[in-house]
Amino acid sequence: MELIFEKSQPGRQATTIPACDVPQKKVSIPATLLRDGVGLPEVAEVDLMRHYTSLSRRNFGVDSGMYPLGSCTMKYNPKVNENAAKLSGFTDIHPYAPEEWTQGNLRMMFELRAYLSEILGMADFTLQPAAGAHGELTGNMVMKKYFEKKGEKRTKMFVPDAAHGTNPASTALSGCEIITVRSNAEGGVDLDHLKELMADDVVGLMLTNPNTVGLFERNIEQVISIVHARGGLCYCDGANTNAFMGVNRPGDLGFDVIQLNLHKSFSTPHGCGGPGSGPVGVAKHLVDFLPYPRVIKTGEKYSFDFDCPDSIGRVKAFYGNFNVMVKAYAYIRSLGAAGLRRASENAVLNANYVMAKLKNHYQVAFDRICMHECVFTGDKQVRESGVHTADIAKRLLDYGYHPPTIYFPSIVSEALMIEPNETESMETLDAFCDTMIKIAGEAKDNPKLLHDAPITTPVSRMDDVKAAREPNICWKC
Ligand SMILES: *Cc1c(COP(=O)(O)O)cnc(C)c1O
Helix, strand or coil, X not given: CXXXXXXXXXXXCCCCCCCCCCCCCCCCCCHHHCCCCCCCCCCCHHHHHHHHXXXXXXXXXXXXXXXXXXXXXXXXXXXXXXXXXXXXXXXXXXXXXXXXXXXXXXXXXXXXXXXXXXXXXXXXXXXXXXCXXXXXXXXXXXXXXXXXXXXXXXXXXXXXXXXXXXXXXXXXXXXXXXXXXXXXXXXXXXXXXXXXXXXXXXXXXXXXXXXXXXXXXXXXXXXXXXXXXXXXEEEEEECCHHHCCCXXXXXXXXXXXXXXXXXHHCCCCCCCCCCCCCCEEECHHHHHHCCCCEEEEECCEXXXXXXXXXXXXCCCCCCCCHHHHHHHHXXXXXXXXXXXXXXXXXXXXXXXHHHHHHCCCCEECCCCCCCCCEEEECHHHHHHHCCCHHHHHHHHHHXXXXXXXXXXXXXXXXXXXXXXXXXXXXXXXXXXXXXXXXHHHHHHHCHXXXXXXXXXXXXXXXXXXXXXXXXXXXXXX
8 A cells, every 4th residue: 555655746735725815924934943845745635535544444443343352351332422421511621620610520420439339349439540550550559558557567469370461560560579379270369379378468469350361260258368367458450340240249259459440341442542541449448548639529519528648649630531431430320230230241151152162173271161251272273283373363364353362361371362242243253253263274274374374464474573673664665
């Protein structure tokens, strides 16, 4: 495809400027600011439009096809929630506007906190953190502050090896020492290892649940009681709440802290680093340590409470990513309790459907009921025909699918992780599975084809290392 620069014709332009109807004046621009021959493309409006429209068609998103990226929840989000976020009362307001003008906005935040607390079984939430990892850091800071206030010196954090990669990162950022807890053969926390490691200087344990192999931690109550018995706290990485909304409440299981990803489970599309929101919920004994200001309700009036002496402080300018909160609020209100539960049930059903259909063609990593995503290992294909998981993923591109997550989680060799999510129909899942099965056949019969894939995309197989180290981004080179 031609670059816009290559379509350029001297003197052609996309806009028509009316003749000047005021006296013209000469201004002198300093020579250093004068730009001669910057080489901006000169094209007509229609060429401009066609160029960018055809580029946009090469982009892949949930609006163009199934996006089974595991650990990411790339689901379709109702567009109607964008309308709610666009309401002028939500957008045309300044964070410093007086509280009398922003009662509706404050009420939305107050009620969203209450809904999330109810759904997750926590005492309260902060809406300030801007992403999942940011929520993890906030949760870590809250836990540390709790022990500081109690006068206990604790410096270690348990992070199981099946945790999301951001868990050790945010633990390190909060200044805690990371202690890795092993997984057992069925993909859960190894209880014996945990018991052996547990000590009085442990802040707590960060448990990704469902974990990164898409499994619900079966021994969750034992895990929590081992940590609680020595005064530690339990943190739930709840980024993938879409697996259990309305079915299970982490607060009831005994978790002290949880972070959510509104941009995964609660109706904000994500990708491209767009705005996210990682609210943090806590049990009663940790409420005072949450970031301030907090929205409170006195009689019928909503206001900000800055009088929070034990708070860890602010973690974000103003109140967090407000417009993501509006979408989550609209999503919860429109689905209702029964709808949220159904969304989770369908997410789990869809993942198990895909796992069952592909099981005879790809080796499953852990052969048990999964949650919202299923994990395979490409070991069988490597053994039989030298085809790697990356080759399978590249071949999917030829069939018009965004590939699933590969080589993650790292505890599974040649991992292939599929999250169909709740918004895909059975027909779409069938078509995807048929394609995966076809590729498994190709791997056997024609491994070379897979090594060369993709062959129908605008850019064929890249040298990954060269592409990252020596990117060719200059149109003239
Ligand atoms: C996505 C994800 C995160 C990180 O969330 P960000 O918003 O990208 O920071 C953390 N934990 C789990 C389990 C996740 O799936």
